[in-house]
Amino acid sequence: MVHYSESTNISPPLSGGQLDIYRKQASFKLQNMRIAIEDPERTAIKMKVWTYLESDPAYWPTNKILSSDEEKHKTAKLLEKFRNSKLFDSLHSWDYKTRTRYLITLNQAVEMLNANLSIKFALGVSLFANALLCLGTQRHLKYYKDVWSGKILSCLAITELAHGSDTKRLKTTATYDHLSNELVLNTPNIGAAKCWVGNLGRQSTHALLFAQLIVDNICHGLHAFIVPIRDPETLIPYPNITVGDIGEKDGLHGIDNGYVIFHYYRIPKECLLNKIGDINENGEYETAFTNPQELLGAALESLSAGRVAILQESSNTLIKAIVIAVRYSAQRLQFSDGEGNELPILEYQTHQWRLFPFLAASYAFKSFMHDFDEQYINVVADSREGRINVAHLPQMVKGIHAIVCTTKALITWTTQTAIQECREACGGHGYHKAAGFGDLRSNHDPRVTFEGDNTVLLQQTSNWILRLYNDPDLDSEMFPLSEVSFIKNKDIVLQRKYRNDVSIISDKFIMETYEWLICWLSKSTLEKMNNLRKQQKDKFLIRNQTQVFKARTLSLVFAEFLILTYFIKKCKSCSNDVRPVLYKLFNLYGLWSLHKHLAVLYQGGYCEGPSFGEGLSEAVLRLCSDLKPEVVALTDAIAPPDFVLNSILGCSDGKVYERLMEAFNLPDATANFNEDSILLQSKL
Numbered sequence: 001m002v003h004y005s006e007s008t009n010i011s012p013p014l015s016g017g018q019l020d021i022y023r024k025q026a027s028f029k030l031q032n033m034r035i036a037i038e039d040p041e042r043t044a045i046k047m048k049v050w051t052y053l054e055s056d057p058a059y060w061p062t063n064k065i066l067s068s069d070e071e072k073h074k075t076a077k078l079l080e081k082f083r084n085s086k087l088f089d090s091l092h093s094w095d096y097k098t099r100t101r102y103l104i105t106l107n108q109a110v111e112m113l114n115a116n117l118s119i120k121f122a123l124g125v126s127l128f129a130n131a132l133l134c135l136g137t138q139r140h141l142k143y144y145k146d147v148w149s150g151k152i153l154s155c156l157a158i159t160e161l162a163h164g165s166d167t168k169r170l171k172t173t174a175t176y177d178h179l180s181n182e183l184v185l186n187t188p189n190i191g192a193a194k195c196w197v198g199n200l201g202r203q204s205t206h207a208l209l210f211a212q213l214i215v216d217n218i219c220h221g222l223h224a225f226i227v228p229i230r231d232p233e234t235l236i237p238y239p240n241i242t243v244g245d246i247g248e249k250d251g252l253h254g255i256d257n258g259y260v261i262f263h264y265y266r267i268p269k270e271c272l273l274n275k276i277g278d279i280n281e282n283g284e285y286e287t288a289f290t291n292p293q294e295l296l297g298a299a300l301e302s303l304s305a306g307r308v309a310i311l312q313e314s315s316n317t318l319i320k321a322i323v324i325a326v327r328y329s330a331q332r333l334q335f336s337d338g339e340g341n342e343l344p345i346l347e348y349q350t351h352q353w354r355l356f357p358f359l360a361a362s363y364a365f366k367s368f369m370h371d372f373d374e375q376y377i378n379v380v381a382d383s384r385e386g387r388i389n390v391a392h393l394p395q396m397v398k399g400i401h402a403i404v405c406t407t408k409a410l411i412t413w414t415t416q417t418a419i420q421e422c423r424e425a426c427g428g429h430g431y432h433k434a435a436g437f438g439d440l441r442s443n444h445d446p447r448v449t450f451e452g453d454n455t456v457l458l459q460q461t462s463n464w465i466l467r468l469y470n471d472p473d474l475d476s477e478m479f480p481l482s483e484v485s486f487i488k489n490k491d492i493v494l495q496r497k498y499r500n501d502v503s504i505i506s507d508k509f510i511m512e513t514y515e516w517l518i519c520w521l522s523k524s525t526l527e528k529m530n531n532l533r534k535q536q537k538d539k540f541l542i543r544n545q546t547q548v549f550k551a552r553t554l555s556l557v558f559a560e561f562l563i564l565t566y567f568i569k570k571c572k573s574c575s576n577d578v579r580p581v582l583y584k585l586f587n588l589y590g591l592w593s594l595h596k597h598l599a600v601l602y603q604g605g606y607c608e609g610p611s612f613g614e615g616l617s618e619a620v621l622r623l624c625s626d627l628k629p630e631v632v633a634l635t636d637a638i639a640p641p642d643f644v645l646n647s648i649l650g651c652s653d654g655k656v657y658e659r660l661m662e663a664f665n666l667p668d669a670t671a672n673f674n675e676d677s678i679l680l681q682s683k684l
């Protein structure tokens, strides 16, 4: 384990050899960059959490490979300790916004050290508590108190054996029994067994269950229920339930993912979370449409909160991977220049091109997440408290959902690719368990699938954009529609063409090109849809046959555009010495992303001839080269403390080979040699 001791502030990185040579080349002050990229209040929350976790050896990460039984046992013990910690002392005296901001920041800090613990806590406590507030009413408050006091532990049971993405086809039923005033839960066939449910395998006492509500033979669709699963004292499952662990997984070994089958299992009617719909005293179903603000605010919160957390966790995983790879590359010498000077691999153009765009992506995602989070919390708080015009709410809910869906896909996929690239960029040593990439990879991998499969989520965003493209009444002043206001001028946007005399390395060029891409891809997708319609194809076929190269690309382009929109605002608003570097990162992320769409840009006639493609490639390489003196300091500005980074290749002190020998179990090996240091120094 990499030990690091600091308390209230992210301290300067420890000094170290070749890293310091690069650090001195940076054009900005580290502290200014840190403040620009993260609100100091959030940094302070993270440091509070990390300091607490570091103060207790039980939380220290280990590179020993444990069996999944041991991992589950360890995570369960840690959860108990964690939820009783002082970190939650004042939580319930805070208002909604302060509490939510604190919890999402705390979740990020914990996840960066221990993904198992953060998931177990989120599913079992914080997301459950949040769902109770959003979907439940006064009668569910006791569960809220019980989950925070540690009496119960929850899970979120949606997925079934035969259906996951297609939630409308979920088959578990909750049928109202007039005689006993109870709900009868049933799993009608094996395909309806709930499965993959985190915490359910061994430990959950309660499940937040989604099932079809049936009253008087009428199905009212999916509703949420609090379902007692195990006796909280003994953890023995209740009768008429078959529950268990699904077995070994590829990663996240500390989470007991489980299945459950209900055999006409009875629960009180009050277990229905009844803010959206309820069964009244006469046993009739009714919906609570009297207060649409609350209803939509609740739906928004319960749909998106988990995905927003995934966006943050994924951005932080990307940060960890790129920090390790850049720091290692600055120290690893391999081959020499024409004069025989051995060079750090960071000096090679290929290496820069492989890594620096991911560093730029880290900054872009962090900027986006930081500001989008704030907007998200504000919108939910405003809707809960009735401060938003009811007429605007449905559009807001749909818009936020569309943004979260597509950015989840882009950020999780980019991170997935980046982890592998960073591992390879560290060569063989990158494959050592103590380098950290293996855990990053296996714990991150399911994020592209859970809380909505990425490919399926992209369809929801493209549907939204295509609807807006044809909407003459597009109200563009209001968030989140304001982000797509340019669509109103689509005819003008589509006339744009690349001109040779325009500078490619500019935010204006990048944003205008993205606007063109979104409009052209919308138009071309709609044209293909119309052609299929003329061929008498049905709705399903039309949607199914316009995804690849069309709607799917449209969604991803929109996600890149959104992230760049937030990032450019950040660049413009920050202090002088960091602004030029942030602009370079913006340009690199923007042009590297645009490069992936060259085929579409040529196909749609935005450009012609070789100069555009060549110019774009050259611009990417030039930005990589321009950023080289900055990159080590840029990683220092976003890196967590070494204790949290927990990689022998990524420590801020640059003692890569000493730590490798420790990992090889030869800590004193250097003492046996005449040369007193193996500090990595290039003559550059």
Ligand SMILES: Cc1cc2nc3c(=O)[nH]c(=O)nc-3n(C[C@H](O)[C@H](O)[C@H](O)COP(=O)(O)OP(=O)(O)OC[C@H]3O[C@@H](n4cnc5c(N)ncnc54)[C@H](O)[C@@H]3O)c2cc1C
Pocket (backbone or CB within 6 Å): 123, 156, 157, 158, 159, 162, 163, 164, 165, 166, 195, 196, 197, 198, 252, 257, 446, 449, 450, 451, 452, 453, 454, 455, 456
């Ligand atoms: C580690 C882990 C933890 C999980 N935790 C939980 C939990 O706590 N609670 C819970 O309820 N669930 C949980 N899940 C389940 C998860 O939410 C689902 O796996 C996820 O929603 C995807 O659904 P699916 O598995 O049915 O995939 P499918 O929908 O079967 O998808 C399979 C493939 O088909 C593609 N596909 C599907 N539909 C379409 C379409 N219309 N067009 C094109 N392609 C399509 C998808 O892109 C995907 O690649 C977890 C899963 C994992 C891996």
